[in-house]
Amino acid sequence: MNRPVTISLDAMGGDIGADVVVPAALGYLKQDKKTALILVGDEDTLQAMLGNHGFGDRLRIKHASEVVAMDELPSKALRNKKDSSMRVAIDLVKSGDADACVSAGNTGALMATSRFVLKMLPNIDRPAIITALPSITGQTFMLDLGANVDCSAGHLFQFAVMGSETVSAVTDISNPTIGLLNIGQEEIKGNEQVKQAHELLHASSLNYVGYVEGDDVFQGGTDVIVADGFVGNIALKSSEGVAKMIRHFMRLEFKKNLLTQLAGLIALPVLRSLAKRIDHRHYNGASLLGLRGIVIKSHGGADKIAFMNAISIARKEVSSDVPSRIAEQVKAHLDKRETA
Amino acid sequence: MNRPVTISLDAMGGDIGADVVVPAALGYLKQDKKTALILVGDEDTLQAMLGNHGFGDRLRIKHASEVVAMDELPSKALRNKKDSSMRVAIDLVKSGDADACVSAGNTGALMATSRFVLKMLPNIDRPAIITALPSITGQTFMLDLGANVDCSAGHLFQFAVMGSETVSAVTDISNPTIGLLNIGQEEIKGNEQVKQAHELLHASSLNYVGYVEGDDVFQGGTDVIVADGFVGNIALKSSEGVAKMIRHFMRLEFKKNLLTQLAGLIALPVLRSLAKRIDHRHYNGASLLGLRGIVIKSHGGADKIAFMNAISIARKEVSSDVPSRIAEQVKAHLDKRETA
Structure with a gap:
């Protein structure tokens, strides 16, 4: 061209x-x-x-x-x-x-x-939605965020491949670590699709690190987290909800009286710097893969x-x-x- | 006795x-x-x-x-x-x-x-785990938090009944509002179990308010939120993860230099008051229902x-x-x- x-x-x-x-x-x-x-x-x-x-x-x-x-x-x-x-x-x-x-x-x-x-x-059977989220150590990419509900293990595997390629393309990480979102490692835990996807990922040449839990998304350490769209969407939205709640309470506390307002004024640069770190605007843009x-x-x-x-x-x-x-x-x- | x-x-x-x-x-x-x-x-x-x-x-x-x-x-x-x-x-x-x-x-x-x-x-086919979570307007109870994966619509209905009774027993809310956790209202969204549970709940005498999304958990307005254990657990853990990340970054920002440390000292009572509002210790104790x-x-x-x-x-x-x-x-x- x-x-x-x-x-x-x-x-x-x-x-x-x-x-x-x-x-x-x-x-x-x-x-x-x-x-x-x-x-x-x-x-x-x-x-x-x-x-x-x-x-x-x-x-x-x-x-x-x-x-x-x-x-x-x-x-x-x-x-x-x-x-x-x-x-x-x-x-x-x-x-x-x-x-x-x-x-x-x-x-x-x-x-x-x-x-x-x-x-x-x-x-590829189904498209998936991926986005970057802030984490303690940098950023974590998560997919699928809502395009697919009721995924099979094979779909989750395809998501992992798509996530791995996308992240190595848009970041400087050449062989991204992949985690599978699950609810812990006890035997009663984990649904069937996730258990089967775990086997597929283990047997593959992807840089698969095993199961991760909901809190790992924001703790960092895993580059790509794979989930079905229902679970991924709920995880994303719940997290947004908590962040909003904390922001709401923080404003409320700093507005309580003259003294707290003054404290807020003094803390403002620090709070701004904090807000910048987790500013969703810098993470805006989800890819349809x-x-x-x-x-x-x-x-x-x-x-x-x-x-x-x-x-x-x-x-x-x-x-x-x-x-x-x-x-x-x-x-x-x-x-x-x-x-x- | x-x-x-x-x-x-x-x-x-x-x-x-x-x-x-x-x-x-x-x-x-x-x-x-x-x-x-x-x-x-x-x-x-x-x-x-x-x-x-x-x-x-x-x-x-x-x-x-x-x-x-x-x-x-x-x-x-x-x-x-x-x-x-x-x-x-x-x-x-x-x-x-x-x-x-x-x-x-x-x-x-x-x-x-x-x-x-x-x-x-x-x-009752399966036990479920319920706990209270902080929300902007007070608290929200959520179940199941991980006892059940792969739930049927009937199980979700039973969770709703158990949640409603528990909340009316341990709080002063006599007829708690019930929401069903879903990923939005577009036609492609929502998995089969959730759609069927929605019908069962609509037809019942429970105080059912319809679908809620992940961020509604912390925005408040719904007393009981029903989900299968996989989704509920992921929502809970992801939220904990975000809260931990924000705490981590807040500490980091306030520790950056002498000036920010001073700001932190001045803002300390406000930050303590904020921490108290969302202190997970005051929400500790999940019931096995x-x-x-x-x-x-x-x-x-x-x-x-x-x-x-x-x-x-x-x-x-x-x-x-x-x-x-x-x-x-x-x-x-x-x-x-x-x-x-």
Whole structure:
């Protein structure tokens, strides 16, 4: 290709839409001079917001007349909104006009549409969602975060391969450690799928370290944690819930009276520095893996900084061609298993 | 019965054993003048620790020659350690010498032994573990926390009934709201068991409010949250992990330099007050429900305050006779369903 790396953005998706995506696009182009972006959505709206942006061909608009609502049923969005900003952004990846796509829209619709338009990679049954989470020692990647419920051991194994490849592609870890989320090591514990996946992983050439428990996600020490989508989603959401609760109580305590307000003022730089460490915005951008193309899901409520981070993740995955790496590795593991 | 309410304590269980349980027993007896405790474990050790305690018959020792290790397989503990402090403490409930039992020992062994010795209540297939967790609006009870993996919709329904009865017994909430843990309301979401349990709960006379997500546990608003043991355990452990990580980073930030240390000193009362709000010790004590007797599991690493809290929970469940209430309510729900 003679064009620069190009990423299509669903400009109307998310809780806020263009008011976040447009500033994020402008911010991103300033910091990455080699990448082009295509804003997909209502042309008049976007044109009016952009004005004379000065990025020339690196920032273009592609018109789409519809928007997928955040609460729209995925099947309905897929069937009825063929000119939605989400659909057109994905179509651009399919046609080769874009190398990746980022959307803050409805997760279910994004997954269903991506799967329909781009198709699955060979030997992968189901797409999975992966994201990085902060941990004491750095970061932990976890998948699946909600695309799949009722997974078989084979699905969990595929997730492990996809997670391993993605993490080695987007970080500097060459052979990521893989853990399988379970509830401890006593004999009554662990469900059937997990026990079988444990055997498959043990027998593979992946850097498998065994079972990990819920608290290991944030303690660090494991690069990739594999779970079925139901469990992964609950773990993610519960953790977000605790963090929110602590933040809420901290504000309440510091606001109690003049003295605590003063203490809060003095502690402010420290608290800010703490907040920065676990700022979810720096972790925004979940990858939809297993597809013949790169699709990044931004949090629906993402702000400019968070959305820019999601674009960066898309860019990294393009550089290292994550889908091809996944396809190769899954095939290699299958071949090895057949030879064994 | 002509004796005071009596609670047997597995004095050797947990990561620390008698060094926590004995001080907790003495501390508890000071604040509750009407209850008696039986310390179960090595008589010589316990006698030496107690000395002349001054509580007379309200604090007795029952000898047991063995201890169940924290990592011992439940089936082995059950088969080989018939004179363990855990087993003898449960036997005392069975024989009627105690009204409830508290152990900080190995969860799997406690569950297996309690089930074997005490037996299940009629119409309950599996025991479940419930505990209170802090939330923005007060507290949320969650079950099951790891006793059951691979639950059917019927099991989840039984958990809901048990949770509802327990919470109305140990709190002042007369008709607790029940939520079912799920991963959202989109059509692709939710596994089969959860969807079926949703129907059963909707059709019942329980105060069912519908699906809740992982973050709702800590946001409050629902009194009882029902999940299968795998999911519940992962949610609990992940949340503990996040809280630990935040604590860790907070310490790190306040220790960075002299200035931040000073800020920390000034903010200390506020931070202590915050810590108190979410102090897991005040939530220590998980109830094993569905048994013909009251068994409370204390956290393995519980300290004196935490263990005392677990004894208080046992005491409350004795007062309101939780097992009988559960048996009655489960029967009532079944009768209603048959009539319908």
